[in-house]
Amino acid sequence: MIMTTSPSIDGWKITRSCGMVAGEPILGSNLLKDLLGGIRDLVCGRSATYEKELQRARDIALAEKQEKPRFLGVNAVVGVDLDSEVLGQGNGMLMVSASGPAVVAE
Numbered sequence: 001m002i003m004t005t006s007p008s009i010d011g012w013k014i015t016r017s018c019g020m021v022a023g024e025p026i027l028g029s030n031l032l033k034d035l036l037g038g039i040r041d042l043v044c045g046r047s048a049t050y051e052k053e054l055q056r057a058r059d060i061a062l063a064e065k066q067e068k069p070r071f072l073g074v075n076a077v078v079g080v081d082l083d084s085e086v087l088g089q090g091n092g093m094l095m096v097s098a099s100g101p102a103v104v105a106e
Contacts, residue, residue, distance in 0.1 A: 001066045002076035002105065009076060012105040018072045022099035023064025027057050028092060053094060054084060061098035069102040076105045 002009060061082070069077055080100040087093040 016104040023061035025060040057096035074102040
């Protein structure tokens with residue numbers, strides 16, 4: 001499956017669009033991760049714990065986005081957009097959204 005952030009694929013012609021596809025995992029943080037992340041933030045360091053969770057959510061979103069188009073009979077997703085958001089009471093959940101149009105490219 002070809003995935004690109006650009007609206008086209010060099011050397012390919014898009015012959016059909018089959019609608020938008022998205023992957024949107026929502027991951028909850030836990031007390032230990034919050035505590036460790038808070039300590040890191042206090043000493044002005046980077047929060048590796050949260051960075052790993054963000055990367056994990058991004059990987060899940062992109063994997064989901066690759067699976068869904070296969071059922072539509074397409075071979076590419078163009079114009080991929082990645083967004084992240086914190087949700088829930090106390091911002092205790094992380095959502096990463098990966099979306100873009102599923103297309104047939106030749």
